[in-house]
Amino acid sequence: MHRLYHQPLSPFCRKIRLVLAEKRIEVQLIEEKVWEKNLDFLRLNPAGKVPMLRMNGLILAESSAIFEYLEETVPEPPLLPRGAEARVEARRLMNWFDDKFHHEVTANLLYERVNKKLEGTGYPDSRKIQAGSKNIKYHIDYMGWLLEKRDWLAGNMMTIADFTAAAHFSSLDYVNDIDWLRNKNVKEWYARIKSRPAFRSLLSDQLSGFVPPDHYTDLDF
């Protein structure tokens, strides 16, 4: 069977888990503690990061490269729209969340609260938590604005943009960092995506030492 090396709350891993599940590709999940710099892992993937996917005799690294590979080799159901114009918008938003949102929000909130504790590298920095809490408001507003005009973030079909955003949101929701009252479009969008079968595996993750809020697994939160 294919193997996905991952960390349960990594949004980059969650994005790939959603893609795999949506395309009905079964994988064995292997938790890799990347901060322990396991030599066997580094030999396979010198970037030392997860997700890493072993599939078809290949070792695949970098989540956006893995996504494009899966989209090319298992095209159904598609997670990129047809037409170059619609595709560039889906990829723009994938990058928006994996770069801008990750840097401004995920790193400040999730990595301060969770990764530092897992890696034993100290306590959360309150200035970063404050910055992340402030920044996420702007992102939720932007998403709400996009969803005024569109059914899904990049247009009228669900795409990798939605999975990428939902991957970040689900990890942040695990540590109760999402204000679901801020924007009804965003809440309604997340409820739709959370109820997909592909989402189930994410909602069943339990991270030792971290208890998610009650609404985390609730489909009618």
Next chain:
Amino acid sequence: MHRLYHQPLSPFCRKIRLVLAEKRIEVQLIEEKVWEKNLDFLRLNPAGKVPMLRMNGLILAESSAIFEYLEETVPEPPLLPRGAEARVEARRLMNWFDDKFHHEVTANLLYERVNKKLEGTGYPDSRKIQAGSKNIKYHIDYMGWLLEKRDWLAGNMMTIADFTAAAHFSSLDYVNDIDWLRNKNVKEWYARIKSRPAFRSLLSDQLSGFVPPDHYTDLDF
């Protein structure tokens, strides 16, 4: 004519400039001082970053999304190989340089030396310069190892992986941060890519207040 909003030494912009030139797509270059947070620019591209490309009535943002759009709409000459296995390797390396190399090297060297001065945000942090100078050695060794077995970084054809790496290297070379004696494969690879017509516009950039070393424009450095 199409318009590319850019910063001369941004490796993300240089990557797209190389792609445009290789595909013979003429653009007008417009320098955008992103740190001034120009409202007209933010309205077009709320991420507030360069490169941003105006083309075919569209506003394109995020360099990897722009690249995929150009590859889909102007397929010749191709910058991704055929076959999913070769494509994932090219995209893995594109991400290696835009994420890992960027974080470990470019941000520590180029941004400390150049961006801080441009933006008026202080002096270079010597610890970051040291970290960047140390990290780049590991990356050059890794590239040298790849080039032992391959003509180009991702295999036997020139791909977006080479342009991405060369974009970072050319910006770092402008501030004389590349030790060309460290690996002969890497030097020979860069000499090959530097002599391509697509590279000319990069080598003619002059950034006020920063003088590149003599070898910067020399094709036989």
